[in-house]
Amino acid sequence: MRLSNYFLPLLKETPAEATIASHQYMLRAGMIKQNSAGIYSWLPLGLKVLRNIERIVREEQNKAGAVEMLMPTIQSADLWKETGRYDAYGPEMLRITDRGDREMLYGPTNEDMITDIFRSYVRSYKDLPKLLYHIQWKFRDERRPRFGVMRGREFLMKDTYSFDIDKDAARLSYNKMFVAYLNTFSRLGLKAIPVKADTGPIGGDLSHEFVILAETGESEVFCHKDLVEMDAPGDVNFSDDLSDHVEARTALYAAADEMHDADEFAKIPEDKQLTARGIEVGHIFYFGDKYSGPMKAKVMGPDGKEHVVMMGSYGVGVSRLVGGIIEASHDQDGIIWPKSVAPFGVGIINLKSGDAEADAACEDIYRQLTEAGCDPLYDDTSDRGGVKFSRMDLIGLPYQVTIGPRGLKNGVVEIKSRRTGEKQELSPAAAIVFLQTELGS
RNA sequence: CGGGGCGUAGCGCAGCCUGGUAGCGCAUCUGUUUUGGGAACAGAGGGUCGCAAGUUCGAAUCUUGCCGCCCCGACCA
Numbered sequence: 001m002r003l004s005n006y007f008l009p010l011l012k013e014t015p016a017e018a019t020i021a022s023h024q025y026m027l028r029a030g031m032i033k034q035n036s037a038g039i040y041s042w043l044p045l046g047l048k049v050l051r052n053i054e055r056i057v058r059e060e061q062n063k064a065g066a067v068e069m070l071m072p073t074i075q076s077a078d079l080w081k082e083t084g085r086y087d088a089y090g091p092e093m094l095r096i097t098d099r100g101d102r103e104m105l106y107g108p109t110n111e112d113m114i115t116d117i118f119r120s121y122v123r124s125y126k127d128l129p130k131l132l133y134h135i136q137w138k139f140r141d142e143r144r145p146r147f148g149v150m151r152g153r154e155f156l157m158k159d160t161y162s163f164d165i166d167k168d169a170a171r172l173s174y175n176k177m178f179v180a181y182l183n184t185f186s187r188l189g190l191k192a193i194p195v196k197a198d199t200g201p202i203g204g205d206l207s208h209e210f211v212i213l214a215e216t217g218e219s220e221v222f223c224h225k226d227l228v229e230m231d232a233p234g235d236v237n238f239s240d241d242l243s244d245h246v247e248a249r250t251a252l253y254a255a256a257d258e259m260h261d262a263d264e265f266a267k268i269p270e271d272k273q274l275t276a277r278g279i280e281v282g283h284i285f286y287f288g289d290k291y292s293g294p295m296k297a298k299v300m301g302p303d304g305k306e307h308v309v310m311m312g313s314y315g316v317g318v319s320r321l322v323g324g325i326i327e328a329s330h331d332q333d334g335i336i337w338p339k340s341v342a343p344f345g346v347g348i349i350n351l352k353s354g355d356a357e358a359d360a361a362c363e364d365i366y367r368q369l370t371e372a373g374c375d376p377l378y379d380d381t382s383d384r385g386g387v388k389f390s391r392m393d394l395i396g397l398p399y400q401v402t403i404g405p406r407g408l409k410n411g412v413v414e415i416k417s418r419r420t421g422e423k424q425e426l427s428p429a430a431a432i433v434f435l436q437t438e439l440g441s
Numbered sequence: 442c443g444g445g446g447c448g449u450a451g452c453g454c455a456g457c458c459u460g461g462u463a464g465c466g467c468a469u470c471u472g473u474u475u476u477g478g479g480a481a482c483a484g485a486g487g488g489u490c491g492c493a494a495g496u497u498c499g500a501a502u503c504u505u506g507c508c509g510c511c512c513c514g515a516c517c518a
Contacts, residue, residue, distance in 0.1 A: 015453085109518090146512080351477055390479050
């Protein structure tokens with residue numbers, strides 16, 4: 001992409017309404033524009049990141065055996081009355097009436113609808129287990145939206161729903177999502193920790209929040225330090241029993257403030273105790289027959305009897321992750337994108353636009369990097385070098401290639417790593433090989 | 442939903458207390474000189490001061506109502 005042809009409205013100054021780094025940088029880098037409290041337009045740069053995250057989340061869901069579908073944003077109130085949630089949900093739910101005065105709502109979640117879909121078709125235990133998911137916009141009329149996309153009213157969420165014949169089988173589904181989440185967050189360049197979460201009236205131990213550590217996190221997290229350094233399982237066979245991977249983690253203490261048990265925490269060796277702020281980016285939950293019961297979602301079992309299916313739901317805050325990743329990865333100059341989600345792989349800085357030699361060299365590298373799949377953003381504007389440098393630092397692409405007359409005289413261009421700040425001079429040909437290798441395409 | 446704050450040019454702000462017809466920095470446009478980490482000079486454009494009503498000869502400024510936004514708390518992907 002040529003910058004002159006792109007839509008990248010950058011702000012030089014920090015907007016007054018933004019108080020945390022991710023919100024400030026998303027506004028300054030032209031990623032989002034606020035339209036109302038907690039409601040944002042995604043500008044081109046922001047949308048590219050959102051889509052990259054969405055893609056990784058989708059790939060990991062598919063690997064785990066979940067099947068993608070798409071449910072609507074607008075739902076009929078009828079299903080919600082069936083489960084009793086229409087009254088229970090409260091003012092967080094945006095209620096709408098259509099022209100026929102029928103009660104509708106903008107979905108804050110989809111348990112009721114997926115259960116209705118499931119019961120419409122599935123009759124036998126032989127069709128289980130089932131893991132269905134979609135990635136769809138949700139609306140929750142939060143009391144206090146804040147921090148940009150970290151707590152919006154409209155947000156993009158991946159939500160998976162599992163259906164099993166009994167609780168033991170449901171635990172296997174739960175474990176699949178547990179492992180899939182570890183892999184997902186790892187690919188996003190995040191260290192996510194599974195912490196015990198409140199299971200509400202259902203009880204048991206089958207609910208975990210996945211939190212990433214960041215100073216601006218909304219909740220306090222207490223955990224064993226080893227959890228932070230533990231590698232994600234990576235390639236596993238999702239038809240195997242994954243309990244080992246899950247238990248290796250749940251054996252170590254980890255809880256957010258509301259579930260914190262100071263006595264248990266004190267049993268951890270002192271040098272392994274970690275107290276930090278965390279951002280919740282995922283939540284997995286087993287809730288048994290909470291919806292399948294009242295909605296009569298039943299299948300025939302091998303015993304010839306009807307069984308109410310046991311369900312779980314598994315959410316990832318896709319749009320929140322955009323902010324979360326920035327919170328976890330930025331410096332005083334701007335964002336530092338992990339390669340996996342970066343909006344472009346490399347920025348090309350032409351230090352002297354208008355200089356025939358510099359222009360030609362930039363065009364050449366731009367073309368070759370494009371062909372090499374490095375997705376370059378070429379700053380072909382006539383701005384001064386300093387402006388281009390700070391602009392690239394702000395939007396945080398993993399690499400910058402700086403090309404100017406001085407280097408070209410010696411046959412070299414400069415490559416800078418945004419994360420480490422390391423610079424190296426290479427011939428244009430070597431630079432392309434280097435970037436193609438580093439960006440892994 | 443309780444408590445606090447803000448709304449003046451695209452962005453960041455001053456002016457308001459003490460009423461007299463709107464200003465600064467950045468950005469934008471034109472020209473000249475510049476160009477390896479946010480250039481300098483000269484000129485130009487851009488605002489019914491959130492909306493409405495009231496007080497007044499006169500309201501950005503005072504009064505009332507409404508709308509919007511932000512922050513702190515209790516709840517949430």
